Amino acid sequence: xxxxxxxxxxxxxxxxxxxxxxxxxxxxxxxxxxxxxxxxxxxxxxxxxxxxxxxxxxxxxxxxxxxxxxxxxxxxxxxxxxxxxxxxxxxxxxxxxxxxxxxxxxxxxxxxxxxxxxxxxxxxxxxxxxxxxxxxxxxxxxxxxxxxxxxxxxxxxxxxxxxxxxxxxxxxxxxxxxxxxxxxxxxxxxxxxxxxxxxxxxxxxxxxxxxxxxxx
Numbered sequence: 001x002x003x004x005x006x007x008x009x010x011x012x013x014x015x016x017x018x019x020x021x022x023x024x025x026x027x028x029x030x031x032x033x034x035x036x037x038x039x040x041x042x043x044x045x046x047x048x049x050x051x052x053x054x055x056x057x058x059x060x061x062x063x064x065x066x067x068x069x070x071x072x073x074x075x076x077x078x079x080x081x082x083x084x085x086x087x088x089x090x091x092x093x094x095x096x097x098x099x100x101x102x103x104x105x106x107x108x109x110x111x112x113x114x115x116x117x118x119x120x121x122x123x124x125x126x127x128x129x130x131x132x133x134x135x136x137x138x139x140x141x142x143x144x145x146x147x148x149x150x151x152x153x154x155x156x157x158x159x160x161x162x163x164x165x166x167x168x169x170x171x172x173x174x175x176x177x178x179x180x181x182x183x184x185x186x187x188x189x190x191x192x193x194x195x196x197x198x199x200x201x202x203x204x205x206x207x208x209x210x211x212x213x214x215x216x
Contacts (some may be wrong), residue, residue, distance in 0.1 A: 071107035
């Protein structure tokens, strides 16, 4: 079998801006990059490499003096403080320390050059073909710099790696997710979420969040 060489970055035999790749995956902004197998000047096959996005996001944040990574046990109290800060403003639902410890592996964080957690997000697997992005928070001083987008794209890349191509969110900021390719859906489409988590929410059944879904 002929070896396939994968490009490791955007400039090495890669191209962005495609609406669809030949494998049938929808191209959504910069969620993942369709890379090519090259034979001289002739392109013969596409390959989709979600990990390439992780590498690019890491490099872009490093240029800003920031690091994106999986959360560690020592991060829990900082994540709790970050989420509580926005929960007190009614911008997202609160998460208890117990919940954060239980779902630590779901979380990704961004830290600044001083090691301070300035942003966080979780990707929670809801069912065999469905995952949820939740608890997305970026400190005010670091907003409007594309950090929230990078965290969402990082989660979508994780979902693709897990073989999950449908990701939803419940949010008070629907326009942000619409810009990333999410579309509004009826909450009734998310029965596993409703009966696993929503029934324990103090706002149930009068939820005022918007449900959005992206299919990759």
